[in-house]
Amino acid sequence: MSMMTYAQAACAALAEAMRADPAVVALGEDLGRGGVFGQYRGLAEEFGAARVIDTPISEANIMGAAVGMALAGLRPVVEMRVIDFALCAIDEIVNQAAKNRFMFGGQGRVPLVARMPIGIWSASAAQHSQSLEAWFAHMPGLVVVTPATPQDNHGLLKTALACGDPVVYMEHKELWGAQGEVDAAQNIPLGQASVLTEGSDLTIVTWSRGVAACRQALALPVLGGIHAELIDLRTLWPWDRATVFRSAAKTGRLLVVHEAVQVAGFGAEVAASAAQETGCRIRRLGAPRIPVGYSQVLENESRLAPEKIAAEVQALLAQPR
Amino acid sequence: MNNERLLELYRLMQRIRAFEDAAETASQGGVAAWGLAASAKPALVRGPLHLSTGQEAVAAAVCSHLERRDLLTSTHRGHGHTLAKGADPARMMCELFGRATGYNQGKGGSMHIADFSVGMLGANGVVAAGIPIATGAAHALKVRGLPQIVACFFGDGAANRGPFLEGLNWAQVYRLPVLFVCEDNRISATTPTDAMTAGEGVSARARALGLPSLKVDGNDVEAVHEAAARLVAEVRAGSGPRLLHAVTYRIKGHVSVDPGSYRDPDEVAAAMEADPLRLAAARLLERGVSQAEIDRIVEAARAEIAHALEVAEAAPWPEAGAAYEQVQNTGAGVWR
Numbered sequence: 250m251s252m253m254t255y256a257q258a259a260c261a262a263l264a265e266a267m268r269a270d271p272a273v274v275a276l277g278e279d280l281g282r283g284g285v286f287g288q289y290r291g292l293a294e295e296f297g298a299a300r301v302i303d304t305p306i307s308e309a310n311i312m313g314a315a316v317g318m319a320l321a322g323l324r325p326v327v328e329m330r331v332i333d334f335a336l337c338a339i340d341e342i343v344n345q346a347a348k349n350r351f352m353f354g355g356q357g358r359v360p361l362v363a364r365m366p367i368g369i370w371s372a373s374a375a376q377h378s379q380s381l382e383a384w385f386a387h388m389p390g391l392v393v394v395t396p397a398t399p400q401d402n403h404g405l406l407k408t409a410l411a412c413g414d415p416v417v418y419m420e421h422k423e424l425w426g427a428q429g430e431v432d433a434a435q436n437i438p439l440g441q442a443s444v445l446t447e448g449s450d451l452t453i454v455t456w457s458r459g460v461a462a463c464r465q466a467l468a469l470p471v472l473g474g475i476h477a478e479l480i481d482l483r484t485l486w487p488w489d490r491a492t493v494f495r496s497a498a499k500t501g502r503l504l505v506v507h508e509a510v511q512v513a514g515f516g517a518e519v520a521a522s523a524a525q526e527t528g529c530r531i532r533r534l535g536a537p538r539i540p541v542g543y544s545q546v547l548e549n550e551s552r553l554a555p556e557k558i559a560a561e562v563q564a565l566l567a568q569p570r
Numbered sequence: 571m572n573n574e575r576l577l578e579l580y581r582l583m584q585r586i587r588a589f590e591d592a593a594e595t596a597s598q599g600g601v602a603a604w605g606l607a608a609s610a611k612p613a614l615v616r617g618p619l620h621l622s623t624g625q626e627a628v629a630a631a632v633c634s635h636l637e638r639r640d641l642l643t644s645t646h647r648g649h650g651h652t653l654a655k656g657a658d659p660a661r662m663m664c665e666l667f668g669r670a671t672g673y674n675q676g677k678g679g680s681m682h683i684a685d686f687s688v689g690m691l692g693a694n695g696v697v698a699a700g701i702p703i704a705t706g707a708a709h710a711l712k713v714r715g716l717p718q719i720v721a722c723f724f725g726d727g728a729a730n731r732g733p734f735l736e737g738l739n740w741a742q743v744y745r746l747p748v749l750f751v752c753e754d755n756r757i758s759a760t761t762p763t764d765a766m767t768a769g770e771g772v773s774a775r776a777r778a779l780g781l782p783s784l785k786v787d788g789n790d791v792e793a794v795h796e797a798a799a800r801l802v803a804e805v806r807a808g809s810g811p812r813l814l815h816a817v818t819y820r821i822k823g824h825v826s827v828d829p830g831s832y833r834d835p836d837e838v839a840a841a842m843e844a845d846p847l848r849l850a851a852a853r854l855l856e857r858g859v860s861q862a863e864i865d866r867i868v869e870a871a872r873a874e875i876a877h878a879l880e881v882a883e884a885a886p887w888p889e890a891g892a893a894y895e896q897v898q899n900t901g902a903g904v905w906r
Contacts, residue, residue, distance in 0.1 A: 274713060299713050305743065310736035313702020314709055317720075320691055321641065321710035340733075344696050345703060354674035355896040356686035389897050414898040439900045487900045 250432050256288040256425040258399035261433065262406040263289070263326060267296050270324065273410060276302040277311055277328025277364075285330055286366070286425045308334050312341035312363065316349065319359040324410065331422065332365035333376050346415040347390030362409045362416045367395070368458050368508055369552060370422035375540035378422075378551070380457075380509035385417045386485045386518070392416040392439060393485040397460040399429035401483055404437030412439065421458045442489035444496070448476035451502035451565055452529075454493055454519055456482040459506045459553055466558035475562065485515055490522060497529040501570035504532050504561055508553050511535025530568050534561045571792050573857055577867070579634060579791050580850045583626040584871035586650040587847060589659050590621045592875045593649070593666050593680070596882075597826045614883065615666045619680050620647040624789075624821035627846035628753045629654040631794035632721060632814065635802040641689045641707050641720040643700035645753070646681050647820075648693030651723050657685035660878040669885035676888040677896070689718075698728035701737035701750070708746035708811075719747040719805050727758035729772040738811070742781045745810035749801055750776070752813065754788065755820035760832050776813040788816030789846040792853070819844065 267273045281303040283290035293301040315325040329335035349359045369378040386393045396402040409416040455463050460481045478496045497503040503523050505516035516533045536551040597615035633654035644651040665672025666680050673685050684692035694700045704722030728734050741748050752772045776783040786797045801812040819841040823830035
């Protein structure tokens with residue numbers, strides 16, 4: 250076990266994979282200097298410019314090249330800098346990477362990890378703050394991963410690198426500095442949620458930055474005495490339906506919390522599935538359907554404030570089971 | 571070029587022509603003209619069929635310089651490239667017929683025709699999308715220290731999409747072993763390309779990036795062969811990417827149901843005169859090859875494709891459950 254930041258944990262996991270397999274390469278803008286968030290720090294020095302590839306600002310080609318690299322025997326890690334910029338490469342991830350294995354009848358495999366940091370990045374406004382995980386979860390062929398802790402960022406990145414299919418790997422822009430203990434030997438499978446607290450009053454399902462926001466909400470005095478079962482999904486595709494259904498059936502109440510816009514968010518998928526399977530009471534909390542504003546006052550409207558979560562918990566508990 | 575080489579290219583062009591003629595007939599319901607029983611059955615080839623009729627010289631001549639282990643990406647008009655790279659026409663026809671024995675097990679069809687076993691990494695339904703993929707494949711070859719090269723076919727319309735610029739820049743920056751081949755059929759779907767392309771076109775854009783290019787008459791198979799020989803040799807020698815701009819003509823419409831009536835009949839008539847198969851046959855005759863020999867080549871090509879049709883028509887359909895396979899493997903089961 251060692252104490253690491255979320256960024257260091259990912260860097261350590263990638264370094265481990267690169268040492269073990271010469272086919273693993275990383276490509277993206279500014280990687281040679283350690284990446285925008287330091288999540289590639291030291292890798293260029295250790296593995297050289299041929300394996301930690303500084304690229305032009307050329308997102309479509311970064312992603313498209315990664316597809317070609319994967320088809321020609323490499324296991325590329327593709328850095329999109331922020332998910333907002335990955336929209337410049339949407340054909341390459343959706344039409345090329347995601348469809349390749351199926352469309353060519355299994356002739357090709359595309360084992361790539363596309364890192365697309367999500368979420369509000371304080372004071373970075375509408376084009377650097379989006380949470381677009383639902384878009385990618387909607388796409389057959391893509392695995393979608395949303396780690397919330399340094400431990401999960403280490404374990405899930407290694408799992409993603411071992412997956413033979415394209416993985417959209419969504420770190421949160423405001424979690425890079427988050428610290429935590431990391432056990433480098435811990436393996437975290439895809440599709441396995443983490444039950445962070447056990448409880449009987451209600452189930453809260455969240456992921457990514459939502460985990461910390463929910464923990465803060467549950468520590469508020471106004472929720473004192475309430476026993477919530479807090480679940481971090483960790484991967485959105487495949488998502489851990491069994492754990493969510495078991496918990497929702499037990500507590501009879503489900504609140505889904507995410508930073509992404511609530512309308513047509515992935516919370517709707519979780520809520521509808523749980524309603525169908527368990528008949529539980531359900532509420533959802535996501536951002537209003539507005540672009541993220543620059544001014545703190547405006548940005549806060551899109552943020553997952555603990556008070557908003559607490560209000561949803563209270564509203565849900567006020568309903569009969 | 572000696573007669574044997576020209577005959578070889580002519581055979582390949584005739585096979586491509588026969589394959590596409592047969593596929594077109596099958597898309598219209600029957601394959602009677604190809605020796606199978608006439609019937610009022612529904613189309614044997616469903617969906618869009620983009621034919622490369624008139625463009626065969628580019629596919630044949632460029633691919634004649636590629637080895638089996640070299641890689642290739644193609645466009646939505648990819649039958650010719652796939653055949654020229656060495657794919658089996660019967661398995662290709664099975665794919666067009668949507669059968670389980672097709673290269674893609676019926677999951678891709680004409681627009682995604684591919685044979686990875688001969689390095690053909692796929693036709694693509696998105697214009698210019700093969701360019702970054704080819705670039706990345708070339709980058710992988712370089713990182714892995716392998717001696718192969720990549721050939722990347724794209725059309726004139728692709729030069730106006732971002733991935734063209736991004737891919738050429740990338741390939742030149744990293745000096746990658748890739749030959750870009752612009753198969754310029756002069757029309758983007760139904761609109762003349764020169765009406766919507768600024769400047770001098772694809773060769774000029776390559777030059778602006780410092781990427782050497784050659785422009786040739788794409789209907790003259792010997793000219794394409796000669797230019798490709800030079801460029802492929804340079805790419806193999808590690809000189810970095812090269813671009814071949816082959817100007818040809820698409821005799822058919824954009825897609826099988828499109829008669830192409832938006833075109834000037836005189837232009838089409840001129841194109842028929844300049845048909846690369848016709849030009850190659852005339853040249854063979856001039857050089858003393860007999861008409862009987864040429865007729866035998868045409869017959870052999872049609873016989874091979876007639877057999878492909880028979881194989882495809884008799885081939886099994888995929889199981890419905892196959893629709894859930896090869897989507898992805900997350901190790902956590904499949905959710906429908």
